[in-house]
Amino acid sequence: MQLVGERGKVSYLKRIEFVTEGSKGTLYITDESHVAKTLQNQGEAVLVYLHAGNTAQDFSQFLFAVEDPEELEPEYIERVYRRLKGLPWYIVDTERCRIRETSPEDVEAFYEIYEEPSITRYMEGLYPEKEEEKQYIKEYIDKIYTFYGYGVWTVVERSTGKVIGRAGFSNREGFEDPELGFIIGVPWQRKGYAMEVCQGILQYGWTALAFEQVQVLVEPENLSSLRLCEKLGFQYGKDVILKEKRYHQLILHR
Numbered sequence: 001m002q003l004v005g006e007r008g009k010v011s012y013l014k015r016i017e018f019v020t021e022g023s024k025g026t027l028y029i030t031d032e033s034h035v036a037k038t039l040q041n042q043g044e045a046v047l048v049y050l051h052a053g054n055t056a057q058d059f060s061q062f063l064f065a066v067e068d069p070e071e072l073e074p075e076y077i078e079r080v081y082r083r084l085k086g087l088p089w090y091i092v093d094t095e096r097c098r099i100r101e102t103s104p105e106d107v108e109a110f111y112e113i114y115e116e117p118s119i120t121r122y123m124e125g126l127y128p129e130k131e132e133e134k135q136y137i138k139e140y141i142d143k144i145y146t147f148y149g150y151g152v153w154t155v156v157e158r159s160t161g162k163v164i165g166r167a168g169f170s171n172r173e174g175f176e177d178p179e180l181g182f183i184i185g186v187p188w189q190r191k192g193y194a195m196e197v198c199q200g201i202l203q204y205g206w207t208a209l210a211f212e213q214v215q216v217l218v219e220p221e222n223l224s225s226l227r228l229c230e231k232l233g234f235q236y237g238k239d240v241i242l243k244e245k246r247y248h249q250l251i252l253h254r
Helices: 033-041 074-084 104-114 130-148 193-207 223-232
Strands: 002-004 010-020 023-030 045-049 090-093 097-100 152-157 163-170 179-184 213-218 235-242 245-253
Touching: 010 074, 023 033, 023 074, 033 045, 045 074, 090 193, 097 163, 097 193, 104 130, 104 163, 152 193, 163 193, 179 193, 193 223, 213 223, 213 235, 223 245
Parallel strands: 023 045, 179 213
Antiparallel strands: 002 010, 010 023, 090 097, 097 152, 152 163, 163 179, 213 245, 235 245
């Protein structure tokens, strides 16, 4: 679709309609800043088309831009739309679980999971107040998911739709390799969920994120996590000290 923009010049405007999770979605692509701002002010999802003819225009307030709007993959279009509409990305499905981005609505379920003392024996807990945790999640979406394209995600049991844990990749300061992390709520432990979820996430890391290797840092006393990492194929690298705690650094190559 094309239209005549400001100053009478021909501008690019494309409207893409698709279905996401049973609902209709619409994404607009334009190369005119005033058109993009108008659509954005109307609550529409807008993707900017950058080219040599619009370098003087200000697109700084827009999150996504492309240089070839006619060669976009359907998955990319849907993910741009979902990000702009505040909807979580779906990462990967396993036999029994769906791994998706975390949303503030997951916080209630997280607090139920973290009530069990064993959950925080080897990892940090949540904020004291739920509103603080929700605000953290909102900032995490903007600063981590949007920047890296990955992070720690939410694990949902497909048969019930219930949040049962968290898993994904993080970047620890001082280390080059992405780090695998996972937690499954106590009611779903000892049922193979952790193994299933980690295998799915690792495969996603190799194929979609092009990781060459992944690390985990596990306290020596955390025997269940060490056994799981061994089953996943991780190999011992070395011991490291962080904040006066000793960890085994385990490495898995692609």
